Amino acid sequence: MADEPLVLGIETSCDETGIGIVRGHTLLANTIASSMDEHARFGGVVPEVASRAHLEAMTPTVEAALSEAGLAFSDIDAVAVTAGPGLAGALLVGVAAAKSYALGLGVPLYGVNHLAAHVAVDQLEHGPLPKPCVAMLVSGGHSSLLLVPDVAEDVISLGSTVDDAAGEAFDKVARVLGLPFPGGPHIDRAAREGSGEAIAFPRGKLDDGTLDFSFSGLKTAVARWVEAREASGQAVHVPDVAASFQEAVVDVLTRKALQACRKYGVDDLLIGGGVAANSRLRALARERCEAAGVRLRVPRPGLCTDNGAMVAALGSDLVAAGVTPSTLEIPADSSLPITTVHV
Ligand code: KG4
Ligand code: ZN
Numbered sequence: 001m002a003d004e005p006l007v008l009g010i011e012t013s014c015d016e017t018g019i020g021i022v023r024g025h026t027l028l029a030n031t032i033a034s035s036m037d038e039h040a041r042f043g044g045v046v047p048e049v050a051s052r053a054h055l056e057a058m059t060p061t062v063e064a065a066l067s068e069a070g071l072a073f074s075d076i077d078a079v080a081v082t083a084g085p086g087l088a089g090a091l092l093v094g095v096a097a098a099k100s101y102a103l104g105l106g107v108p109l110y111g112v113n114h115l116a117a118h119v120a121v122d123q124l125e126h127g128p129l130p131k132p133c134v135a136m137l138v139s140g141g142h143s144s145l146l147l148v149p150d151v152a153e154d155v156i157s158l159g160s161t162v163d164d165a166a167g168e169a170f171d172k173v174a175r176v177l178g179l180p181f182p183g184g185p186h187i188d189r190a191a192r193e194g195s196g197e198a199i200a201f202p203r204g205k206l207d208d209g210t211l212d213f214s215f216s217g218l219k220t221a222v223a224r225w226v227e228a229r230e231a232s233g234q235a236v237h238v239p240d241v242a243a244s245f246q247e248a249v250v251d252v253l254t255r256k257a258l259q260a261c262r263k264y265g266v267d268d269l270l271i272g273g274g275v276a277a278n279s280r281l282r283a284l285a286r287e288r289c290e291a292a293g294v295r296l297r298v299p300r301p302g303l304c305t306d307n308g309a310m311v312a313a314l315g316s317d318l319v320a321a322g323v324t325p326s327t328l329e330i331p332a333d334s335s336l337p338i339t340t341v342h343v
Contacts, residue, residue: 005077005319008062008101009312012094013086013114014141015039015050017057019065020309021076022316027124028069030302030309033057036182043181044171045140051089058097065308076105078325080315083111083343084336086141091332099328108325110315111343113155113336114306115142118272120151120317121310122299130268130295134158136257138281139273139306140167140182143253145211145260146338148270152317157338158260159211166249166275169215173245176223177238187242188278194239196247196280199225203252211260218248243280250281254288261294270297277301318342 004024011018015036021029035053039045066072081098084091095111102109119135132149143161148154164172167184174183179190201221204214222245229236253275261269271285276298289296303309323342330343 005316006071006075007078007080007312007315007319008076009308009310009315010079010081010094010098011114011117011306011308011311012054012090013082013084014090014306015045015053016306017054017061018306018308018311019061020307020312021065021069021071022124022309022312024316024320025123025127025313027309028071029065030307031061031065031068032307033061040181043175045087047087047089050087051093054090054093058093062101073105076107078108078110078315078319079105080110080112080311080318082114082117082311083330084114084333086114086334088332088334091334095330095332103328109328110318110323111326111330112311112314112318113338113341115144115146115338116151116155116341117310117314119146119148119155119270120314121303121307122270122272122297124309124313125299125303126297129270132264132266133268133270134257134260134264134266135270135272136253137273138166138253138271138275140171141165142273143213143215144338145256147260147264147266151314151341152321152323153341155338155341159213159256161213161215162205163214163216164219166213166215166253167273169219169249170275172219173222176226177241184275184278187246188280190239191243191246191280194237194241194243196243198237198240199244201244201248203248206252206255211256213252213256215249218245246278246280250278250284253281254285257285258288258292258294261292267293268295268297272299272304274305276304
């Protein structure tokens, strides 16, 4: 292990300044500074606020990660950074910082795809990825099904949301129910006291023959249901609404993920992104994968949400695969396609 390269990973695609340090697939530090508190009162991430927060948090967070790992700048062998997709201004801060560190330390730079990094991170917990595997990434900004023959080189999009991301739906429904932002964890908690079968909410695109998702109809159905209850003077039982909404989301997600496995003859499913922290999604996925004979991998919640370790993990794979490093001219690309694993 000692001779594997030490990789510093920098993630700034949204509101988390994430710094990770890995050696091979061994996690040495995963430090996060979040600007979420500054966005909460707006009910969503404000890009300009996130960018400014990254600029202020960058150096202290890198130093905190080095100190957590008991390492010095001189130990770093490579720098990896999220080059996209994400918020343009936020990405720029991370990419500029990564270029500076790489240049100052005289080490190679790897600009990586945020979504592929969400897949690669699982190796820090569960070892090398099976080749191929199917990955389902569900977060506030993305909901995608991917076929992953090789996370360092080859990732294929099988489907994605045609409107809201799964996490976005959680956040919007939480708002309707008067729960704080970000709503996912609050809905998860409220749902434990309610019944997922209390209200039959629609399951968008469930049997449409594609591997795409749609959550905006569901979000609207929940809002209409709550409005109608309130208009008729009846009480809204928040736990039942939360549980029934959550059940509709995780039912579709798990069914489509297993359809993808079946269609491509793949026996390994990985679930990542912030929504993978959802307790009902984890439980239902486990149950359905077991019944289908599919092996399931879900990183622990701290590795599912945006973090720097995921970027370092993918960087480490790129170094190991002998991929040519990025130049100091790489751009930040807010809509970087998943087919571009590194830039
Ligand atoms: O991956 P992430 O940290 O950031 C990006 O959006 O890229 O994901 C954040 C999203 C938010 O929408 C949040 O509400 C959702 O993940 N989330 C959850 C849970 N924890 C976080 N959704 C459902 N259940 C949870 N336990
Ligand atoms: Zn993410």
